[in-house]
Amino acid sequence: MAGVLLWVNCGLKENAISLMGFGGKSVRTQRRFRHCSGISFASFSSAIVEPTRSSEERVYEVVLKQAALVKEQRRDVKKRGLNLDNKPIESDFTNEELLNSAYDRCGDVCAEYAKTFYLGTQLMTQERRKAIWAIYVWCRRTDELVDGPNASHITPKALDRWEQRLTDVFEGRPYDMYDAALSDTVTKYPVDIQPFKDMIEGMRLDLRKSRYNNFDELYLYCYYVAGTVGLMSVPVMGISPQTKASTESIYNAALALGIANQLTNILRDVGEDARRGRVYLPQDELAKAGLSDDDIFRGKVTDKWRNFMKGQIKRARMFFDEAEMGVSELSSASRWPVWASLLLYRQILDSIEANDYNNFTKRAYVGKAKKLLTLPVAFGVAFFGHKT
Ligand SMILES: CC(C)=CCC/C(C)=C/CC/C(C)=C/CC/C(C)=C/[C@@H]1[C@@H](COP(=O)(O)OP(=O)(O)O)[C@]1(C)CC/C=C(\C)CC/C=C(\C)CCC=C(C)C
Ligand SMILES: [Mn+2]
Numbered sequence: 001m002a003g004v005l006l007w008v009n010c011g012l013k014e015n016a017i018s019l020m021g022f023g024g025k026s027v028r029t030q031r032r033f034r035h036c037s038g039i040s041f042a043s044f045s046s047a048i049v050e051p052t053r054s055s056e057e058r059v060y061e062v063v064l065k066q067a068a069l070v071k072e073q074r075r076d077v078k079k080r081g082l083n084l085d086n087k088p089i090e091s092d093f094t095n096e097e098l099l100n101s102a103y104d105r106c107g108d109v110c111a112e113y114a115k116t117f118y119l120g121t122q123l124m125t126q127e128r129r130k131a132i133w134a135i136y137v138w139c140r141r142t143d144e145l146v147d148g149p150n151a152s153h154i155t156p157k158a159l160d161r162w163e164q165r166l167t168d169v170f171e172g173r174p175y176d177m178y179d180a181a182l183s184d185t186v187t188k189y190p191v192d193i194q195p196f197k198d199m200i201e202g203m204r205l206d207l208r209k210s211r212y213n214n215f216d217e218l219y220l221y222c223y224y225v226a227g228t229v230g231l232m233s234v235p236v237m238g239i240s241p242q243t244k245a246s247t248e249s250i251y252n253a254a255l256a257l258g259i260a261n262q263l264t265n266i267l268r269d270v271g272e273d274a275r276r277g278r279v280y281l282p283q284d285e286l287a288k289a290g291l292s293d294d295d296i297f298r299g300k301v302t303d304k305w306r307n308f309m310k311g312q313i314k315r316a317r318m319f320f321d322e323a324e325m326g327v328s329e330l331s332s333a334s335r336w337p338v339w340a341s342l343l344l345y346r347q348i349l350d351s352i353e354a355n356d357y358n359n360f361t362k363r364a365y366v367g368k369a370k371k372l373l374t375l376p377v378a379f380g381v382a383f384f385g386h387k388t
Helices: 002-006 055-080 096-113 115-121 126-147 156-170 177-188 194-208 215-237 247-268 270-275 283-288 293-298 303-327 332-354 368-384
Strands: 040-043 049-052 279-282
Touching: 055 194, 055 215, 055 247, 096 115, 096 126, 096 177, 115 126, 115 332, 115 368, 126 156, 126 177, 126 194, 126 215, 156 177, 156 194, 194 215, 215 247, 215 279, 247 270, 247 303, 247 332, 270 279, 270 293, 279 283, 279 293, 283 293, 283 303, 303 332, 332 368
Parallel strands: none
Antiparallel strands: 040 049
């Protein structure tokens, strides 16, 4: 299976340009930015002092754009009287059988790589489930480019070609079966290309950067590689018709879940990443705690390290809390897998604590029994609104 995933068509045009989508316009939003240290000011000339937007503000612009797209589609659905759960919008793809087997193959990959998640998707409507699988496979393949066994051969040019291929997929020109499933998905649901492009940008960042000066830089990285997954998933998972929450706040929760997951991933993998010469933890916060890269390479659990880790875990939990508020606003059938993934990932933080913060040589994980127990708990929260 991995062999299939790792196949990347590198024979494409090489002129793809990375467009970040963060325009120069300054957008005023109602939102307070709680996780970063605040707005800094950069001086472009001695006469003009302009505010520099934080990563959180820049990412929020993408959130607003995605929310606007889904709102547009909901209005459209109302006008045309379509019910996405029962009758998906017809796509141009004609060969139904081929398409079904493309989706089945995406399901196989999902089942192989993420068993619990695959199980969680079983409660979703068939249409939504297939679409989530297609998105999952694209994300997994993208991640494999920089994280898989062939990662050392991946160059920025290869990522440019992957991005060109993405554009082709969105324009209805798939290269293989997995692409065909995604191509179909993006015609049926209001999924925008921007988060996909941004995930590729995250992979570019991973190729050229191995240190993060502060949380603002780390936040942007987390958005690229994981917050984007939240933004891609919401249009497919659907928003509850009964919701009173704003579309923006739901997208914001989805973004928060991606960020929380990635921060947790980083905290779990400190030792493993250090052995690859990577330190994702914010350098300024390390210094403030009296720590440096050398302490991480040495891998000794000290009180300084424990205190530092407590702060990092606290922040990751804040993002999980922010995400929780949005999950109940999703369409009912999508809530279970999202609750399951949230509760499972959050327990990794508990496990780091249980390991006495030794994330240098001990891998924090959620055991089978706890995993199994989490599924009915997630079910309870999803359908009865409380942890059973
Ligand atoms: C229901 C559900 C969880 C849907 C998401 C399905 C989906 C499309 C997942 C793609 C995940 C993926 C392969 C991302 C590529 C980049 C990556 C690997 C990110 C890391 C994931 C963890 O994977 P793993 O532990 O295997 O990491 P390693 O490669 O081993 O290092 C991430 C940490 C990111 C995962 C991010 C999410 C699953 C985002 C979840 C957010 C939502 C589903 C939105 C929910 C909506 C609301 C309103 C809260
Ligand atoms: Mn990875």
